[in-house]
Amino acid sequence: MSTLNEVGERDAWRCWLCDEPVDPDASVNSARGPSVDSGASPKSKKAAAAVQRLAHRACNTRKGSVKPVVPWSPDLFVVEPAPIVTTVERLTRKGGREVVARCPSRAEAEKAAVWLVDRLSRFAPELAVATQVEAGGGQFLLVLRAV
Ligand SMILES: [Zn+2]
Secondary structure (H helix, E strand, O other), X not given: OHHHHHHHHHOOOEOOOOOOEOOOOOOOOOOOOEEEEEOOOOOOHHHHOOOEEEEEHHHHHHHOOOOOOOOOOXXXXXXXXXXXXXXXXXXHHHOOEEEEEEEOOHHHHHXXXXXXXXXXXXXXXXXXXXXEEEEEOOEEEEEEEEO
């Protein structure tokens, strides 16, 4: 199927939902096989219909008609992390800035910032963002800003 190959190539054979590699040679009927996810882009409704993303079949199925769940990395030390999908939608729509997580140290916050920007470069490539770490209340706030 040419669409699958085109979308797979463009997304570098990486699932946009779980961020894990997708095997292009796996059966499309297997859970870890490739599938094309359509119409769930956080961008505007008009453009969403045209945006297709590569996903594992299982990730795509689990998503169903509800919003995709994009998990924060378990390697990060973040307290009360914001839901990534909702935050991206809001920043895309309204711009501005949001506190997306609180961290116990500046180093942890910087690490989370680097991870988040990298993750968003694949999940929401159309949204340009910058991060900022701010000290407050004995913790460090990770701020995500639309630019
Ligand atoms: Zn996946």
